[in-house]
Amino acid sequence: MPRALTKEEFIKKSISVHGNLYDYSKLLYKTTHDKVEIICLKHGSFNIAAFRHLKGKGCQLCTVHQLTNDEFIGKANYTHNNKYDYSLVNYIRMNSKVKIICPEHGEFIQTPDRHLNSGGCFKCGVVLSAKNRTYTTEEFIARAKEIHDEKYDYSTSFYFKGKTPISIICSEHGIFNQTPDAHISGKGCIKCSESKGEKEITKILKLHEIKFESQKKFEECKKKLPLPFDFYLPEKNVCIEFDGEQHYKPVEWFGGLEGFLERKENDKIKETFCKNKRIKLIRIKNGQNIYERLKKYIA
Incomplete structure (x- = not known):
């Protein structure tokens, strides 16, 4: 069972999610299931369940306020630490999808609401999941064939871990080495x-x-x-x-x-x-x- 957050840890995590939008000086925190009092710098105090605040929820009056394009981009850059390119964004409302550019995988579509709640590039998520996943050789081959179909021959492949290169055979160009993480994320024969x-x-x-x-x-x-x-x-x-x-x-x-x-x-x-x-x-x-x-x- 995960350890309960202290008050200081809750405030630190809240700031990492919301930036400096809120004042936590009136906070009386016990558990994430309790309601806490938080001060919106624009609209004053409001009460919210602590766990909902950590999931990105905040002042309801602020959600009524329509963000400008620049305000959305500023919030997004803060949330994602300047990872993404927002030059194609045309912000309309929180549930209207926008086009965002990942530096690794290119363009993807997402709602601003999802993006500001720590949603990001799906392919980056696949890579991260692959890095955190341990496979047997048979499981890796099955997963690789789901992604690449029958393009590659894995008869020389032996899976050890995601970052350890393995031997893969391309039907056109022969043997090449690649990390399982990269291969499962969609990469193939260079x-x-x-x-x-x-x-x-x-x-x-x-x-x-x-x-x-x-x-x-x-x-x-x-x-x-x-x-x-x-x-x-x-x-x-x-x-x-x-x-x-x-x-x-x-x-x-x-x-x-x-x-x-x-x-x-x-x-x-x-x-x-x-x-x-x-x-x-x-x-x-x-x-x-x-x-x-x-x-x-x-x-």
Whole structure:
């Protein structure tokens, strides 16, 4: 049975939920089931069950007051510690859904009431649940197939814990390593994601009848072995690299910090080689408009 909160702990938790909207100087607190007197800085004293206050309920007169867009965003930033982007929010009322942007998973829809009561990105919640969940290997595989269907082969997978990478087999690109947490949150084979961009580049080059070589290697551009460029256009002396997010930040399911530092070193070697050989190097980030990045060189 959980330990009962002290008065000081109740006040601290209340402030974490409501910010500095209320004055607790008249508070006589025993248990969360008792009603307590709280002072609204706008409308004065009111009584409420302590547990309801901790769940986000407050002054009823304040709920009648219609928030402005900026007031909602200010409250939301306080509640979620500036985690989300509210640039798409058009606040109307507490039960009218708004569009919010998660820095990890992109746009999602939620009512302001739910959001101000600590609701957030559903996918972040799935990740958190996965991190707190311990599976057997069989349970992990069953859960993974619910999310990814039959795309992957788990015959080499052995589950230990959520943050320990396991071996997974992609039907197109073979074995890759990924943390179970990341895989259950919807992540998969990075090469599949990147190959979509590379296929788009191939399509554009063929459409404009541009000669190219895929996975071009130059003997002088190497660390231990020659490093491949995604594309080389010999008639234009241009190299093209299509870069996933793992080229710009550590990505846990693609080697984490160690993998990121190795890619940064390889990318630097390629950039130096192209500069010394006067080869134009085009880097296209995953998510950028590929045609816009290439149109200058395919005319």
